[in-house]
Amino acid sequence: MLVACISPVGVANAEEIDDSPSIIAAEIEVSQVIEITNENLLVNENFTGMGRKFTSNVYLQKGVVILWIVYLDNNDRYGATNFILDLVPQNLDQYSINLTNDIASSKTHLKKLTIEEAGYYYFDIEHAASSCAWGIHCVQYPPEAPPSAAPLVVNETFTEIGERSTNSFYLWPGFCDFSITYSNNRDSYGATNFIATLNSESPGVLWELLANDIAASDSFTKRVKIQEAGWYYLDVEKVSFSCNWTISVNQAKQKVDISNASASATNMTWTGKLLKPNGTVTYSGMTLQPGGHYKVSHSNNKNIGTATITFTGIGDFTGTTSTTFKIIPKKMAKPKVAVGEKQMTIGWKAYAKSHPKATKYQVRCREVGKAWKTKTVSNKSTKTTVMNLNKGKKYQIQVRSYRAAGGDKYYSVWSTTRTSAKIK
Numbered sequence: 001m002l003v004a005c006i007s008p009v010g011v012a013n014a015e016e017i018d019d020s021p022s023i024i025a026a027e028i029e030v031s032q033v034i035e036i037t038n039e040n041l042l043v044n045e046n047f048t049g050m051g052r053k054f055t056s057n058v059y060l061q062k063g064v065v066i067l068w069i070v071y072l073d074n075n076d077r078y079g080a081t082n083f084i085l086d087l088v089p090q091n092l093d094q095y096s097i098n099l100t101n102d103i104a105s106s107k108t109h110l111k112k113l114t115i116e117e118a119g120y121y122y123f124d125i126e127h128a129a130s131s132c133a134w135g136i137h138c139v140q141y142p143p144e145a146p147p148s149a150a151p152l153v154v155n156e157t158f159t160e161i162g163e164r165s166t167n168s169f170y171l172w173p174g175f176c177d178f179s180i181t182y183s184n185n186r187d188s189y190g191a192t193n194f195i196a197t198l199n200s201e202s203p204g205v206l207w208e209l210l211a212n213d214i215a216a217s218d219s220f221t222k223r224v225k226i227q228e229a230g231w232y233y234l235d236v237e238k239v240s241f242s243c244n245w246t247i248s249v250n251q252a253k254q255k256v257d258i259s260n261a262s263a264s265a266t267n268m269t270w271t272g273k274l275l276k277p278n279g280t281v282t283y284s285g286m287t288l289q290p291g292g293h294y295k296v297s298h299s300n301n302k303n304i305g306t307a308t309i310t311f312t313g314i315g316d317f318t319g320t321t322s323t324t325f326k327i328i329p330k331k332m333a334k335p336k337v338a339v340g341e342k343q344m345t346i347g348w349k350a351y352a353k354s355h356p357k358a359t360k361y362q363v364r365c366r367e368v369g370k371a372w373k374t375k376t377v378s379n380k381s382t383k384t385t386v387m388n389l390n391k392g393k394k395y396q397i398q399v400r401s402y403r404a405a406g407g408d409k410y411y412s413v414w415s416t417t418r419t420s421a422k423i424k
Contacts, residue, residue: 041137041138041139042058042059042060042065042138042139042140043055043056043058043123043136043137043138044135044136044137045135045136045137046133046134046135046136047125047127047133047134047135047136048127048133048134052124052125052126052127053125053127054122054123054124054125054177054221054223055122055123055125055136056122056177057120057121057122057175057177057250057252058120058121058122058138059118059119059120059121059252060115060118060119060120060121060140061115061118061140062115062116062117062118063114063115063140064112064113064114064115064140065112065113065114065115065138065139065140066110066111066112066113066138066139067099067110067111067112067113067136067137067138068109068110068111068137068138069085069109069110069111069134069135069136069137070134070135070137071133071134071135084098084125084126085098085099085123085124085125085126085136086098086099086123086124087099087113087121087122087123087124088121088122088123088124088175089117089119089120089121097113099111099113099123119255120174120175120252122175122223123136123138152248152249152250153169153170153171153249153250153251154166154167154169154234154247154248154249155246155247155248155249156246156247156248157244157245157246157247158236158244158245158246158247159244162237163235163236163237164235164236164237165233165234165235165236166233166234166236166247167233168201168231168232168233169231169232169233169249170229170230170231170232170285170286171226171229171230171232171251172226172229172251172256173226173227173228173229173256174225174226174251174252175223175224175225175226175251176223176224176225176226176249176250176251177221177222177223177249177250177251178196178198178210178221178222178223178224178234178247178248178249179220179221179246179247179248179249179250180194180196180210180211180220180221180222180245180246180247181245181246181248182244182245182246194211194236194237194245195211195236195237196209196210196211196234196235196236196237196247197209197210197234197235198210198224198232198234199232199233199234199235200228200230200231200232201230201231201232201233201285202228202230202231202284202285205228205230207235208224210222210224210234226251228284229256229283229284229285229286230284230285230286231285231286234247234249255316255317255318256283256313256316256317256318257313257317257318257319258281258283258288258293258294258311258313258317258318258319258320258321259319259320259321260321261281261282261283261288261311261321262281262282262283263279263280263281263282263309263311263321263322263323264279264280264323265277265279265280265309265323265324265325266325267325267326267327267328268307268325268326268327268328269327269328269329269330269331269412270303270304270327270328270329270330270355270356272302272354272355273302274298274301274302275298275301275302275307275327276296276298276301277309277325278290278296279296279309279311279323279325281293281294281311281321288317292314292315293313293314293315293316293317294311294312294313294314294317295311295312295314296309296310296311296312297309297310297312298310301327302327303327303356303405304327304328304329304356304403304405304410305326305327305405305406305408305410306324306325306326306327306406306408307324307325307326307327308322308323308324309322309323309324309325310322326410327410328410328411328412328413329351329355329356329358329401329402329403329410329411329412330351330355330412331400331412331413331414331415332348332349332351332399332400332401332412332415333348333349333415334415334416334417334418335347335348335363335397335398335399335415335418336348336418337395337397337418337420337421339420339421339422339423339424340423340424341391341423341424342387342388342389342390342391342423342424343385343386343387343388343389343423344365344385344386344389344395344397344420344423345383345384345385345386346363346365346383346384346385346386346397346399347382347383348361348363348382348383348399348415349382350379350382351401356403357379357403358379358401358402358403359379359401359402359403359404359409360376360377360378360379360401360402361376361377361378361379361381361382361399361400361401362374362375362376362377362399362400362401362402362411363375363377363384363386363397363398363399364397364398364399364414365386365395365396365397365398366395366396367389367390367393367394367395368393368394368395368396368419379401389423390423391423391424392422392423393422393423394419394420394421394422394423395419395420395423396417396418396419396420397417397418397419397420398414398415398416398417398418399414399415400412400413400414400415
């Protein structure tokens with residue numbers, strides 16, 4: 001195991017005892033010793049071979065992180081400096097942190113980091129010598145069990161030749177891992193035979209080439225920075241019968257600010273009680289869910305007028321947005337109609353005393369199949385007469401009320417339509 005003693009100001013010493021970092025003891029202060037096991041390791045990955053590689057996404061809390069870099073297999077006879085490591089946040093507004101630059105092989109390095117902003121991170125490794133293997137390990141102090149893995153949003157296998165598309169999936173701003181693995185490889189020529197591109201369903205977002213002519217024995221992961229949230233899909237072109245390919249997509253969500261999300265709420269009918277609709281919040285084409293993505297609060301939501309609904313992000317969502325909805329009078333009962341000579345008298349029932357009094361009423365009528373004509377009536381009356389109608393024709397009639405509040409008029413919906421008898 002590796003024993004590491006850490007002082008409040010940095011690294012005191014580091015001693016390699018064996019090559020298994022499964023249990024680590026780290027002294028943060030003189031009187032505090034913690035034991036770290038595999039269950040608490042946030043990163044525990046080894047890397048061999050030349051090239052650029054990435055660790056899995058890891059969620060780091062605000063506070064102290066202990067990182068150690070262990071060489072595992074140094075065969076570089078020149079003792080070359082051959083390892084560069086950066087800590088990269090998925091939050092597009094943050095900058096990456098250079099942790100090491102040209103580490104000499106044959107050394108174990110121990111670092112104490114202070115994370116200023118909680119979120120998902122990954123380690124970006126540039127390995128410049130094929131002769132040395134490195135292990136990357138880190139733990140949060142105090143040690144915490146890591147959160148669940150980044151959700152798997154796509155996991156599809158392609159077996160037939162030709163062009164195919166995956167089902168659509170939603171991606172958030174930040175980094176996303178695309179893993180492509182082969183199975184059932186019978187291509188004796190080692191042909192390059194697989195092309196995959198990432199496409200957005202939103203107009204104006206450029207496609208991203210993930211793989212072009214992959215050799216039929218390669219498996220790899222590519223990390224892509226998603227700049228714009230939205231719905232995406234993968235286009236796949238498979239040109240060999242002899243190999244099956246599986247594509248999986250993982251993305252760890254960042255804190256999503258809903259301040260610029262679209263919010264709406266439907267109008268409500270007055271009941272005399274507090275009205276609490278959930279409303280709808282849409283973020284870049286994704287409809288968010290109350291209780292899972294945001295919580296709801298209301299104000300001015302009892303009397304006829306304009307109420308406000310406020311949405312506050314929870315969990316992986318932060319920020320607030322709001323919208324308004326109208327509280328309107330109740331729908332009036334179906335009117336009564338009495339026809340006369342070229343006229344008709346229309347009557348309706350006033351609201352009960354418990355309902356806010358209408359400021360005025362409106363009546364509209366039309367000859368069947370023609371345009372509506374509307375008449376406004378004082379709230380002191382519950383009937384009106386319409387003159388100069390066409391003899392022998394039937395008319396349709398509706399009524400509604402409105403109440404003035406705060407300088408605006410709040411209309412009820414129109415009543416059920418009444419059709420008159422033929423005008424005399």
